[in-house]
Amino acid sequence: MTSSGIGYRLLGAWAVAMIGLSYLIFRRQHVDDTREFVTAGGRAQVGLTTASFAVTWMWAGDILGVPEYVGITGVAGIWMYAAPAVLSSLIVVPFALRMRRLFPQGLTYSEYFIERFDKRAHVAVIFVILYTMVLGGVIQLYVGGTVIGGLTGIDPNVVMAILMGTIGIYILLGGLWGSMTTDLVQFVSAIVLTVVFVPLLLFEAGGPSGVYNGMIENLGENAEPFLTASNLDWIEDLFLPYALGLGVWGVVSLSTWQRIFAVRRDKTSRFLTAGGIGVFTTIAMYGVIGLVGLAAFPDVAPGDLSIEALELLPGWATVLFLVIALMVLGSSVDSYLTAIASLTSRDIYYRHLATEASDDQQLRVARIASIGFAIVIFGATVFALDTLGFIQLLLIGGIGATALVGPFALSLFWKGTSSAGFIAGVVGSQLVTGYLLAASYDVVVTAPTLKLWEIMAVGHLVATALAVVISAAAPDEFEFDSIAREPGTGAATDADSAARTDGGPPVGSNGGERE
Template sequence: MNALLPPSQAFGLLAGFAAVMIVLVIFLDTRRQGSQTREHFLVANRNVRWWHGSLSIAVSWVWAPAIFITALQSYTKGIAGAFWFIAPNILCFFLFAPLALRLRTLVPNGYTMPEFIITRYKGSKYAHIAFLLVFFGYQIGALIINALAGGTLLAVLTGVNFHLCVVAMSVTALIYSLISGMEASVITDVIQMLMILLIGFILVPFVLVEAGGMQAVLGGLGGVSGEFGNILHPGIAFAFGIPMTLGLLSGPIGDQMFFQRAYAVRAHHIIRTFVIGGLLFGIVPILLSLLGFVAANPAFGIDVADPQMVSPIVIAYFLPQWALLLFTLMAFAGLASTIDSAYVALSSLGAIDIYKHYVHPNPSDTQILKASRITMIAMAVVGTGIALLRPQLLWVFLIYGALASAGFFPTILSLCWNRITANGAATAVVASLLVGTPLSFYANITGNETLVVIAAIASIAIGGVILLVNGIMNKEPTVDFAHMEH
């Protein structure tokens, strides 16, 4: 399909956005009193207000799917597809909130989830490396997916060269992340989420007014085929709902972005931060799903050449060109926010879990900051480089999904059950990866819907079963949680 925007306008807008974010972070950093410390760079001095934290975690979850795939699901699978994409995307925040509070209670001055694992399992390198594989791999996956999907979709939308789009997003987020780490991420997240909400509340109602009101939405609730008007359509619930729900609920539990923000917000605001963050996030896919319903309404006969681009296609159909510029800005803000959060999360894993535990046991703040920034730059080169090679997006999704699923029960039970052993936890992670990943690949490549569901369940269940047996067979506690809390 042809570009919907002139490249010069789109590139000028994105360059302006990047300049504003970078200048803002530099300005705020110059006003900071004292030198940077690991506390400041990695967890924003553990003093992030709940509303800043809520906006930050909400926009960090606005991956490429939330911007583009929501409308695709409502267009192709109707209200059933929209429901099974949006509901677990919101519920995952509610599941994560008590786990975040639990981690902060057990290790109030920690930085990462794998760091808790090595403490919980008394220095076990096997357990630590197994969990580090999950968390490090997941963050690299987040970087690759958002750079790849964002670069592809922005290139199609604007006509700007794909490689330039990828590099622009990655470098913009890298520059301001290098300046002040978590503080920069939170500051820019707040602005980007407010920008996304404002643009969404301008564009979508404007489209509905031009389309004739809510009747335009109601006419497309069944999707483009008209078959999926039942929100609990059994076929969609089975083939799409089960894998999507399991994958999305697992996501935050394998995501250092979430755990890092659990350490950054004020301790007594953790639950509020994540619950409100989930509700704020939900506004974005709900709003954008309405565009998919409008596109599916046969009364308009909108030609959707590429269903992934249904949102901008609908906006271009009903609104002037300035509206497409706003949507481009919205998409860039959402993608950049996730990429910068991935950089900061990777910096904490590199500095704390690799440098501190395996290179220099007693590093100074200066050494931690140097290790953090080196990790960011190295991962930017790796992640952006892989994205520029244009790997199959499905393969990247499957790998990062398998990583999250493998860490689901091992992470939860490591936090909550004192009879899990280090070998049990590590074996659960490794077994889930070794069995679940190839099964998921085979199921999705062959397109066997039943096997896709089995693979999604197996990827999570394998670790759960191993740990259940491990905990039952091990009669003695392996950790004193009460002692850790004090």
């Protein structure tokens, strides 16, 4: 553990650096309109977007989550954590390609649901996205307080306040440009963390052979299952809920969709695939932290393995690790806060409260939201830190995806999907899963107690089944190419421009639908 004085100086230096960088980007990229704030003007380079996407998915939570998975189930915990995380970045590819064809002029993917259905459907989607993004921010900030506080002795609430305040300010300045540019610095930091500090930690613990022998000695009769990747004892408690929730979370994550709309359309699948590969490699390296913890600390609870193991680093390395960890911790939180600010401005304010609002007014609301929701996320994290374990919070975080993925897919590929069916699927699923989740925590006692993965499976089934059945009874006859091109309104000109800008062909180049 390093001193609190060093911790405060590091937090201060990080805050000045990130705010200063965001201010430079604010001036350089002219972040003075809503499109620049929300989608970086649709002109972000694929390298920048890929790095931003990858580091956003290299969740700060991995620093705690992967070692805890390993502490519970051994080597198998690495693939139980990694497989759903990688799946989440890859499963979004067909959704993204289809959306970019249908809605190239979009600023937020949530606005698609107004064009595809109506404002009622849009409100249902806003609700799911909003609490999902807030919960994602809480998960990441939780890690910031735990890791930085644990390694410096600073009160975790103080750490979280500094982190959230800094992030709120630099998002207020630069919007998505600020988020992605700081993410690039944070991406390089994440790579350094995995290729330098994890091997260093392994060396400090006695090297591979020393860690292996330590695990054999400490685990005793549990050594054999813990040292094989085929230990399936915890598959229902760890793997399945993660796969059914966070494994499809990328499809509903507004922070992911902001980056999809920010990059050239012909680069979409490339940057998503590259990001997924990067996520897998970092998770595998973080698993080493858990293995070191099992070898060195026989009596430590799985949730504490990460902090205990990292304290094996020499003093100078701990300081450098904290610098890099601050970068990684900021990358995910700023992405969710940017998404929430965009959602508040475009989807709530402009689409429902002030449909005649000027661009300046929308931008002002986005910037106010970046500070307002920074406070909300901080308050929710303080509550979570005192009431929930990290893995518990992490797995529950995927519950929102169960309501939206099925109906969203139907809306993109089946023209018969109706507004009534879509709304019934999303709202019905959320009500059912919310009730079952409350029952599992003994909040209500009149429902069957199901495992978390079963609750998530029920959520997916209810959402998709309701959308299909109600839509089949009274199908829509939606024309997909009408979203980007509305004859007689001039919308086609705007869509043509957007399609060309993002690297795609103009509207109508292939019978009316974009390639």
